[in-house]
Amino acid sequence: xxxxxxxxxxxxxxALADVLRSAGFDVDEPRPARITPVDTFDGRLHSEGxxxxxxxxxxxxxxxxSVPASIAVAAIPRFVTDLPAGPFRSRLAGIVDVRALLPxxxxxxxxxxxxxxxxxxxxxxxxxxxxxxxxDRDRTSLVVEVDELSGHPKPAExxxxxxxxxxxxxxxxxxxxxxxxLAGVDPAGTRSSPTVPLDTSLPAAAGFRAVLANLRDAIExxxxxxxxxxxxxxxxxxRVAVRRTRSVLANAKEVLPADLLADFRDEFGWLGEVTGPPxxxxxxxxxxxxxxxxxxxxxxxxxxxxxxxxxxxxxxxxRALVDALRSDRARGLLAxxxxxxxxxxxxxxxxxxxxxxxxGDVVRKRLRKAQSTLVQQGRRxxxxxxxxxxxxxxxxxxxxxxxxxxxxxxxxxxATKEFVKRLKGLQENLGxxxxxxxxxxELRLMSHEMAGEPxxxxxxxxxxxxxxxxxxxxxxxxxxxxxxxxxxDSDAAHRSFRxxxxxxxx
Amino acid sequence: xxVLATYSIKGGVGKTTSAVNLAxxxxxxxxxxxxxxxxxxxxxxxxxxVKPHVKGGAARIVSPKGDLDDHIRSTEFDxxxxxxxxxSMRNLDVRLDDIKHPVQRLAxxxxxxxxxxxxxxxxxxxxxxxxxxxxxxxADALLVPTIPTTLSSRTLEQLTGFLASWERRxxxxxxxxxxxxxxxxxxxxxxxxxxEWPTLLPTAIPNASVVExxxxxxxxxxxxxxxxxxxxxxRQLWSDIAARLx
Numbered sequence: 001x002x003x004x005x006x007x008x009x010x011x012x013x014x015a016l017a018d019v020l021r022s023a024g025f026d027v028d029e030p031r032p033a034r035i036t037p038v039d040t041f042d043g044r045l046h047s048e049g050x051x052x053x054x055x056x057x058x059x060x061x062x063x064x065x066s067v068p069a070s071i072a073v074a075a076i077p078r079f080v081t082d083l084p085a086g087p088f089r090s091r092l093a094g095i096v097d098v099r100a101l102l103p104x105x106x107x108x109x110x111x112x113x114x115x116x117x118x119x120x121x122x123x124x125x126x127x128x129x130x131x132x133x134x135x136d137r138d139r140t141s142l143v144v145e146v147d148e149l150s151g152h153p154k155p156a157e158x159x160x161x162x163x164x165x166x167x168x169x170x171x172x173x174x175x176x177x178x179x180x181x182l183a184g185v186d187p188a189g190t191r192s193s194p195t196v197p198l199d200t201s202l203p204a205a206a207g208f209r210a211v212l213a214n215l216r217d218a219i220e221x222x223x224x225x226x227x228x229x230x231x232x233x234x235x236x237x238x239r240v241a242v243r244r245t246r247s248v249l250a251n252a253k254e255v256l257p258a259d260l261l262a263d264f265r266d267e268f269g270w271l272g273e274v275t276g277p278p279x280x281x282x283x284x285x286x287x288x289x290x291x292x293x294x295x296x297x298x299x300x301x302x303x304x305x306x307x308x309x310x311x312x313x314x315x316x317x318x319r320a321l322v323d324a325l326r327s328d329r330a331r332g333l334l335a336x337x338x339x340x341x342x343x344x345x346x347x348x349x350x351x352x353x354x355x356x357x358x359x360g361d362v363v364r365k366r367l368r369k370a371q372s373t374l375v376q377q378g379r380r381x382x383x384x385x386x387x388x389x390x391x392x393x394x395x396x397x398x399x400x401x402x403x404x405x406x407x408x409x410x411x412x413x414x415a416t417k418e419f420v421k422r423l424k425g426l427q428e429n430l431g432x433x434x435x436x437x438x439x440x441x442e443l444r445l446m447s448h449e450m451a452g453e454p455x456x457x458x459x460x461x462x463x464x465x466x467x468x469x470x471x472x473x474x475x476x477x478x479x480x481x482x483x484x485x486x487x488x489d490s491d492a493a494h495r496s497f498r499x500x501x502x503x504x505x506x
Numbered sequence: 507x508x509v510l511a512t513y514s515i516k517g518g519v520g521k522t523t524s525a526v527n528l529a530x531x532x533x534x535x536x537x538x539x540x541x542x543x544x545x546x547x548x549x550x551x552x553x554x555x556v557k558p559h560v561k562g563g564a565a566r567i568v569s570p571k572g573d574l575d576d577h578i579r580s581t582e583f584d585x586x587x588x589x590x591x592x593x594s595m596r597n598l599d600v601r602l603d604d605i606k607h608p609v610q611r612l613a614x615x616x617x618x619x620x621x622x623x624x625x626x627x628x629x630x631x632x633x634x635x636x637x638x639x640x641x642x643x644x645a646d647a648l649l650v651p652t653i654p655t656t657l658s659s660r661t662l663e664q665l666t667g668f669l670a671s672w673e674r675r676x677x678x679x680x681x682x683x684x685x686x687x688x689x690x691x692x693x694x695x696x697x698x699x700x701x702e703w704p705t706l707l708p709t710a711i712p713n714a715s716v717v718e719x720x721x722x723x724x725x726x727x728x729x730x731x732x733x734x735x736x737x738x739x740x741r742q743l744w745s746d747i748a749a750r751l752x
């Protein structure tokens with residue numbers, strides 16, 4: 001259904017309704033309505049061209065070129081999985097994933113609906129006049145929407161002409177956009193990108209400061225959502241921003257003052273550690289349905305106590321995290337970090353030997369080192385290497401990836417994309433191996449914890465079956481590693497890396 | 507998009523009322539629905555207040571230039587659109603016989619709409635013909651309203667027997683329709699059918715005067731009598747179907 005929007009500065013809703021009535025429209029009595037646009041924190045629905053609206057009774061999903069879909073709900077569901085199974089949920093699930101659905105703003109309007117009908121008393125054109133009251137309550141705005149109903153383009157065209165003739169102005173700002181504008185809400189949401197605009201000739205200290213400030217913004221943007229446990233992505237994004245910060249600080253040796261680096265590296269190290277256990281458990285709970293899906297129904301049911309145990313541990317880990325985030329130590333870290341980042345560069349900043357070197361030179365050097373470390377460490381791994389070596393390699397891969405992401409502002413985007421695709425192939429394999437290893441270990445711990453509990457025989461048997469699957473997954477990932485690393489260590493991959501460095505000069 | 511077709515070899519079993527009422531319940535459950543009225547009688551179009559006319563008729567639809575998008579019409583329910591009936595659809599078999607790949611034609615017409623709708627509900631005329639085969643070729647599931655009679659079992663056997671040789675065959679979802687529980691014979695026959703056909707969906711649609719009122723209200727039962735037993739039955743039947751498909 002296509003909708004055209006209009007506005008009028010002078011006419012009232014009642015006067016416009018009279019215009020429509022005179023043209024043969026059936027005009028309903030004005031009635032109060034509520035509109036609440038809903039999206040994820042990072043505007044996922046908006047980025048897909050979708051709008052989700054709640055009016056107090058139902059959720060409606062709108063997309064250009066498609067009819068609306070509506071489902072009755074008493075309240076905005078927190079997660080898509082809270083909706084009943086069916087196409088509405090399926091459409092949202094692929095886009096929203098584990099993110100919470102959040103109300104962006106709420107507005108009450110007075111709506112007047114006018115409909116033109118044919119001989120079968122069927123609607124062929126519909127106009128809705130929305131009266132909104134602004135924040136100051138003195139001004140009302142009118143947004144008039146003309147819905148073009150499928151198969152009836154001419155009545156809609158006549159309705160549009162009627163409104164223009166009455167002095168309405170066509171506008172791109174429809175009702176939803178108006179509501180968000182009045183509330184000061186950006187429908188695109190908050191997306192934390194690690195990449196900031198940079199110049200290769202920028203003094204290195206200034207470049208590093210800009211990158212760190214951007215990462216600080218990401219930490220702060222995700223802080224409240226993590227404390228409130230709104231959805232697992234807040235902790236994920238917070239943790240990634242902290243890890244990137246640590247990585248950039250590690251690469252800031254001789255660029256930023258040594259004492260500053262030492263203090264903040266220790267403190268961000270602590271912050272990274274406190275986010276680790278709850279994030280691991282979040283991932284486990286998220287992955288759980290996929291792990292148990294291949295098992296027989298009886299085994300899946302027998303594992304329900306394990307899932308509850310996992311969820312209980314997750315809750316406890318989150319409580320501990322919240323205590324840490326609310327502590328004086330965390331508040332002190334953020335305050336000191338803000339203070340250093342937001343004050344003008346001090347003369348001490350130029351004390352480090354590489355501080356005034358061109359940023360491009362420093363980034364090139366750091367990238368070469370990170371890539372070389374990754375390749376050399378990877379070549380040392382063989383069939384007998386312990387799992388810990390793959391875990392360390394995974395960290396090396398992340399360090400390289402973070403460098404590429406955080407300093408992407410000085411790199412050629414096409415060359416970066418091409419090389420990152422190759423790096424991702426290796427990282428996925430190392431991630432699969434790590435997840436299977438960690439989750440198998442968790443299962444062994446839970447088996448020991450539950451072994452003494454009465455009536456757990458079926459559960460323990462099912463745990464055994466699941467552990468076997470995870471061990472197999474780990475073994476499969478390990479077998480795949482040789483192939484994945486060979487692809488990363490290939491001539492083509494090395495050429496790709498050299499192309500990446502070309503833009504930084506030699 | 508899931509393509510569902512209310513289908514039966516027999517007439518007067520509740521195909522059209524099922525198509526319209528299930529379309530309504532699907533929309534109420536959050537689906538975007540396209541009803542395609544393939545029956546030249548045009549009853550589904552009538553219930554939904556849409557003029558039973560397709561420009562160019564069956565010939566145009568079946569031709570290589572045929573595009574369903576040209577014929578889609580709104581209804582009083584924003585989430586339900588209709589491709590209306592046309593009397594020329596009585597010749598659909600003849601038209602399909604003239605083209606290559608007739609069994610794939612309806613599926614090919616529906617495919618471009620697969621991102622705009624979640625459910626296509628095809629209301630089929632009572633027959634077993636080339637047009638029916640084209641419906642089978644397009645459908646993910648056949649919803650088969652089954653009146654509690656001894657012949658109904660034979661009808662289901664004929665249908666499942668015919669589909670047995672198909673490599674990609676739709677799911678056959680029979681359900682009891684127009685059941686009058688006041689009549690002992692109907693109750694006994696319903697129980698017998700349930701025993702004979704374990705695939706029968708659990709919800710039965712009652713024989714109810716409120717369903718007859720659709721012709722006066724020109725609206726699905728769920729819209730004008732949402733708390734009636736018939737409306738509740740269609741709502742539950744939609745849940746049964748959705749559980750099988752999503």
